[in-house]
Amino acid sequence: MTPRQRRMSLVAAIVLGVAVAGALALRAFQDNVMFYFDPTRVANGEVKPGQKFRLGGMVVVGSVQRTPGTLEVNFRVTDFNHETPVRYTGVLPNLFKENAGMVADGRLDAHGVFVADEVLAKHDEKYMPPAMKKSLEAGKAAAAAGS
Amino acid sequence: MVLALMMALVQAVAGLAGATWRRGELLALVPRAVAGHAIFLAIAAATLVHAFLSNDFSVVYVANNSNSALPAFYRVAALWGAHEGSLLLWILVLCGWTVAVALRAHRLPPLFAARVLGVLGTISVGFLLFTLLTSNPFLRQPAPLDGADLNPLLQDVAMAMHPPILYTGYVGFSVAFAFACATMLEGRTDQQWARWMRPWTILSWAFLSCGIALGSWWAYYELGWGGYWFWDAVENSSFMPWLMGTALVHSLAATDKRGLFKSWTLLLAIAAFSLSLLGTFLVRSGVLVSVHSFAADPQRGVFILTFLSLMIGGALALYVWRSPSLASNAGFEFLSRESYLLFNNILLVVACAVVLGGTLAPLISEMLGLGELSVGKPYFGPSFMTPMVPAMALLGLGIHAPWRRGPSRLSRAAAWRALALALLFAVAIAYGCYQSAHVMTYVGVTLAAWIVVSSLIEPVTRLRQRQRLTAASWGMTVAHLGLACFVLGVSLVEMETVERDVALSPGQSATIAGYEFRYVNGVPIQGPNYDGFQGDVAVSRSGRLIAQLKPEKRDYWVRSQVMTEAGISSGLHRDLFVALGEDVGNGAWSVRLQYRPLIRLIWLGALIMALGGVTTLFDRRYREAAAPAASRAPSPVAEGSAP
Numbered sequence: 001m002t003p004r005q006r007r008m009s010l011v012a013a014i015v016l017g018v019a020v021a022g023a024l025a026l027r028a029f030q031d032n033v034m035f036y037f038d039p040t041r042v043a044n045g046e047v048k049p050g051q052k053f054r055l056g057g058m059v060v061v062g063s064v065q066r067t068p069g070t071l072e073v074n075f076r077v078t079d080f081n082h083e084t085p086v087r088y089t090g091v092l093p094n095l096f097k098e099n100a101g102m103v104a105d106g107r108l109d110a111h112g113v114f115v116a117d118e119v120l121a122k123h124d125e126k127y128m129p130p131a132m133k134k135s136l137e138a139g140k141a142a143a144a145a146g147s
Numbered sequence: 148m149v150l151a152l153m154m155a156l157v158q159a160v161a162g163l164a165g166a167t168w169r170r171g172e173l174l175a176l177v178p179r180a181v182a183g184h185a186i187f188l189a190i191a192a193a194t195l196v197h198a199f200l201s202n203d204f205s206v207v208y209v210a211n212n213s214n215s216a217l218p219a220f221y222r223v224a225a226l227w228g229a230h231e232g233s234l235l236l237w238i239l240v241l242c243g244w245t246v247a248v249a250l251r252a253h254r255l256p257p258l259f260a261a262r263v264l265g266v267l268g269t270i271s272v273g274f275l276l277f278t279l280l281t282s283n284p285f286l287r288q289p290a291p292l293d294g295a296d297l298n299p300l301l302q303d304v305a306m307a308m309h310p311p312i313l314y315t316g317y318v319g320f321s322v323a324f325a326f327a328c329a330t331m332l333e334g335r336t337d338q339q340w341a342r343w344m345r346p347w348t349i350l351s352w353a354f355l356s357c358g359i360a361l362g363s364w365w366a367y368y369e370l371g372w373g374g375y376w377f378w379d380a381v382e383n384s385s386f387m388p389w390l391m392g393t394a395l396v397h398s399l400a401a402t403d404k405r406g407l408f409k410s411w412t413l414l415l416a417i418a419a420f421s422l423s424l425l426g427t428f429l430v431r432s433g434v435l436v437s438v439h440s441f442a443a444d445p446q447r448g449v450f451i452l453t454f455l456s457l458m459i460g461g462a463l464a465l466y467v468w469r470s471p472s473l474a475s476n477a478g479f480e481f482l483s484r485e486s487y488l489l490f491n492n493i494l495l496v497v498a499c500a501v502v503l504g505g506t507l508a509p510l511i512s513e514m515l516g517l518g519e520l521s522v523g524k525p526y527f528g529p530s531f532m533t534p535m536v537p538a539m540a541l542l543g544l545g546i547h548a549p550w551r552r553g554p555s556r557l558s559r560a561a562a563w564r565a566l567a568l569a570l571l572f573a574v575a576i577a578y579g580c581y582q583s584a585h586v587m588t589y590v591g592v593t594l595a596a597w598i599v600v601s602s603l604i605e606p607v608t609r610l611r612q613r614q615r616l617t618a619a620s621w622g623m624t625v626a627h628l629g630l631a632c633f634v635l636g637v638s639l640v641e642m643e644t645v646e647r648d649v650a651l652s653p654g655q656s657a658t659i660a661g662y663e664f665r666y667v668n669g670v671p672i673q674g675p676n677y678d679g680f681q682g683d684v685a686v687s688r689s690g691r692l693i694a695q696l697k698p699e700k701r702d703y704w705v706r707s708q709v710m711t712e713a714g715i716s717s718g719l720h721r722d723l724f725v726a727l728g729e730d731v732g733n734g735a736w737s738v739r740l741q742y743r744p745l746i747r748l749i750w751l752g753a754l755i756m757a758l759g760g761v762t763t764l765f766d767r768r769y770r771e772a773a774a775p776a777a778s779r780a781p782s783p784v785a786e787g788s789a790p
Contacts (some may be wrong), residue, residue, distance in 0.1 A: 014489075014490075014493055017493065017494075017497075017537075018493065018497060021497045021501075021533055021534050022497075024529075024530060024533050029504070029505070029508070029522070029526055029530070032522070032523070032525035032526040033508070033520045033521070033522055033526060034520060034521045034522075034523070035520050035521075036520065036521060054521050066731055066732065068731065068732040068733055068735075069650055069652070069731065069732065069733055069735050070650050070731070071648055071649065071650050071728075071731070071737050089648070090648040090728075090737075090739075091648045091726070091728030091729075091737045091738070091739045092728060092729065092737075093372075094708075094709040094710060094711055095709070
């Protein structure tokens with residue numbers, strides 16, 4: 001090979017490498033991105049069965065129930081329009097409180113209960129995911145319009 | 148106080164002007180401008196520190212982030228505990244770097260030095276303006292009785308040190324950026340600038356490594372979750388400049404030695420700094436928390452965005468204008484050191500792009516109305532590994548490749564032997580010590596062992612022949628060993644961690660990975676500014692007591708914020724981690740138990756990498772260049788002999 005050919009093959013190898021990496025990244029992206037749903041959209045049946053997603057809303061006051069002596073917790077999450085029941089087994093983050101915002105990853109079971117794999121810990125008590133803020137406002141507005 | 152900042156601003160503008168027009172009197176003004184800039188900034192910072200120490204709650208920023216019950220050490224650290232103060236810290240660090248450059252400037256041609264300082268001045272002006280217009284830490288108010296306290300998460304030694312060190316690294320890339328801009332402004336076609344830029348880049352890279360490691364360590368023991376990296380946007384925004392910086396350090400080597408990749412190196416310098424700025428923008432504008440809060444406080448976001456596009460756009464325009472003249476005339480062959488460095492660069496840049504894509508995707512998707520999505524570890528993990536695994540595999544070959552032409556100095560047989568040795572080690576560690584059944588453990592450990600073995604071949608041969616090693620090759624070896632240490636730690640922590648959440652009553656116990664955790668009892672406690680509950684957990688293995696852990700749950704009064712203080716028994720070979728969840732009734736507490744093998748190696752590895760970087764700074768080639776400076780330092784009489 002002449003140096004020129006050699007350089008061209010090097011360039012070709014690089015382009016190929018970048019393309020492969022890009023394709024893999026895109027695939028990983030498609031497989032692993034979670035969409036955010038609020039209780040209203042869950043109630044409307046927008047979630048595909050078995051689909052993993054992120055649920056966000058306010059924890060309903062008085063809804064948190066523990067099974068004594070175990071780690072199982074049941075509570076309801078609301079966007080002030082609809083509610084979704086949630087079940088979680090494990091240690092809850094410090095910022096988890098009734099009447100406070102919560103975000104969890106998980107799936108719906110056959111009875112429409114959201115089984116959380118993880119309830120997210122946030123660095124800041126003021127933090128609220130943008131999507132959640134928006135849907136809470138929309139939920140409040142819808143509830144006000146309905147009453 | 149505001150006056151002090153304004154004065155600093157004026158001084159910075161003067162510095163820039165002096166650099167732009169080639170006027171002797173203006174050039175002479177530059178060092179003085181830098182000095183004035185530094186002094187006034189120091190006064191401003193000192194004033195704020197004083198306000199914190201004397202509990203002057205008439206300053207809004209102090210009132211929001213401090214409290215009279217807060218220990219004095221954290222009152223000082225509260226200076227950079229929130230938005231306004233951390234911007235001041237940014238500027239202060241930038242100023243520190245500027246002074247450092249100014250002090251070493253006599254080694255550079257005067258025009259070039261003036262340009263570098265001018266660019267640094269411009270950046271400083273931008274940030275000072277930003278601080279004054281949108282986030283002034285000196286705003287006053289009628290003094291409330293007491294302050295709102297520093298976020299308890301930040302009341303910690305590692306967290307008090309993390310921002311200054313991280314920023315030193317972060318902002319240090321502005322020096323590389325300034326050198327790149329000065330090079331392009333001057334239209335230099337030689338490669339001298341690469342040698343000038345190298346030590347600065349390596350130093351800031353080392354600081355950044357330490358800063359990220361500290362932050363990760365803090366997250367591990369303070370957030371109460373036992374994770375060391377969350378791929379969260381704030382973390383990514385410090386990690387991306389690091390990846391770019393790593394690529395820059397390597398491509399500078401090629402530019403310095405062989406005059407290759409000149410324009411690529413300049414582009415990397417611009418990119419590293421742009422990502423630092425972008426990181427600042429993402430973290431500081433609030434755009435990450437919410438696109439809406441971005442709109443709620445448009446001033447900040449718009450300002451940084453404008454500044455960002457001006458700086459980056461300007462630099463890129465300059466690059467487009469100048470880069471054709473930088474075409475390199477040196478060729479190289481396929482398996483030379485140069486091509487390995489090129490591979491390293493491409494793979495690092497791809498890795499960085501992957502992280503960038505994942506970080507910005509939620510933002511873009513929301514702005515385009517495609518729905519809100521979250522990108523987490525399932526995406527970042529595999530797609531980051533994809534470019535990094537080949538990069539590390541090539542590392543072992545690349546360091547033995549000679550400049551200019553292949554084939555490797557390492558004979559093929561020796562390479563196979565090294566690989567076999569690495570595999571042997573890997574199996575010994577992964578199977579022998581951990582009975583691992585995960586493929587990725589073997590891949591990770593093999594890579595780590597491969598890097599160690601191949602990095603050691605050359606130093607060992609040289610030392611055996613009683614040859615001396617240069618500081619640069621020591622540094623490189625040490626940094627690569629640090630990487631190996633890091634990779635080993637990450638692979639084992641990721642694959643072999645055992646974690647369990649359990650509910651324990653006093654006297655009950657749970658066992659993970661052969662360690663028995665027994666919850667003895669718990670007592671209420673009281674701290675200087677919090678109430679709490681302390682558990683007593685005895686850990687034993689095969690009936691022998693190993694550690695008595697005291698995890699705590701704290702309720703900080705002022706912010707009524709609940710915090711978890713994990714109980715950690717650390718060792719080089721494993722960490723045992725206990726975090727209290729909550730009271731689940733009948734005296735039982737929910738508890739998170741974790742066994743994490745070799746997690747210390749992650750931070751240790753990062754520190755070793757930084758150490759390696761610093762070692763290279765002692766290389767003769769930088770000292771030679773510095774020799775006139777060093778000999779002149781004690782005798783200011785010789786000042787006139789500057790080149």
